[in-house]
Amino acid sequence: GALVYQYPRRTICKSGTSMRMECQAVGFQATSVAWYRQSPQKTFELIALSTVNSAIKYEQNFTQEKFPISHPNLSFSSMTVLNAYLEDRGLYLCGARDNTGQLYFGEGSKLTVL
């Protein structure tokens, strides 16, 4: 079956430091990957959409300078939260789409900022 693994599941970092999270597609080829954030008591916001061999498209309020994303192949993507502060805490979800259009979510990487 198709699965999406996210690593790490949880991270605690100091304010001003950075945190890298990874997304691995297993059992399918992830032609595109979407990164979402669920802030405390809020819904999921789209950060960016990444398609292999295409430019990464960031949503309003999210930038490449703050959330650089790498999508080097059809099974892996990573995103870094640079200079994390309190407002960056939350659950970061990776959604990977296969070539039939089916979307699979990982279980998320939870970021706590002290």
Added chain:
Amino acid sequence: AQSVTQPDARVTVSEGASLQLRCKYSYFGTPYLFWYVQYPRQGLQLLLKYYPGDPVVQGVNGFEAEFSKSNSSFHLRKASVHWSDWAVYFCAVSPYDSGYNKLTFGKGTVLLVSP
């Protein structure tokens, strides 16, 4: 731009009773619509999805939803709720041409199941 409204932040249902969670969407065009569930301390799991066609879609674990273009709604239903259904439910919409991984989510409805 699309948007989703889930008017009920919290719904409490007795175990064995029927359930309806409301979802209203706003989108000019043909939408894809989804219901996701988030169990405690977990990510999102897809319950069901709607593509243009039959307005009633069946999902996992006995869930179904009905699309209404006239009401701009996509309400989720279940005939008999189980205690394990306790979770947060998110309705989402995606533009037809986005490949439906550009989702806009509602704020979620917490489902509490009482014994």
